[in-house]
Amino acid sequence: MNHAHHELYSPAIGTAGTVAVFGHYGRAVLVFPSEGGKAYDWRDNGMLGAVGELIDGGRVKLYCVDSFDSGSWSNRNLSLEERAREHGRYESWILEQVVPFIQHDTGGDIVTTGASLGAFHAVNFAFKRADLFPLAIAMSGNYDPSSWSAWGERGEQTYFNNPIDYVGHLGGDHLEWLRSRLSLLLICGQGQWEDTTGSLDSTRRLAGLLAEKGIRHELDLWGHDVPHDWHSWRAQLAHHLPRFC
16 A cells, blocks of 8 residues: 655644555545544554455545644633634635645545544544545534533634534535535444444534535434444445445
């Protein structure tokens, strides 16, 4: 499996983040790790092996990035608004460093994907920049940061990073544009930890909001024996990714 390692400096964060690239050709997929994860988490947890034929066959090229969750969403010392503001630094790195790198390397639009907190990132980035990311494949996500042990007043930064909040208020020309541009695939098991993480309820709720707004989406709920865990996500990725590359 073709593999390359890149360190891209972020002025916003003040350090370099890793982009691990797997594949030699194909549709570009930006992979967000699960909470606090690093660029090699998908490799180390068998996700790449689950779609190895697509990678080796030149159908897909995966760009796996580090997270910045420990400095933002996972930092419980910060209020929710401060966490959202810190996330803006990560967003700057993705949009100003990672996206131009992918565009120069592969060209074309970019699919976002991830599991657990990575699914939140995949969906949130796609909504905010559907011009760059017209498709998100999200597994076992919780899309409401206010439910993540949050405290403090919620402000503008929180609102614009909370799909459960902002999707319900979409309207006008921007909604029409999203209807024409964006597609979301929301996948979730119904087994262990999908309830305690809030993923199952949040996935259903987001799908309902998307239906109300007429935004193109699919909801794929797996069985009660499918937990919030890597072996579930390997199976889900292997099942769905071939349709899109």
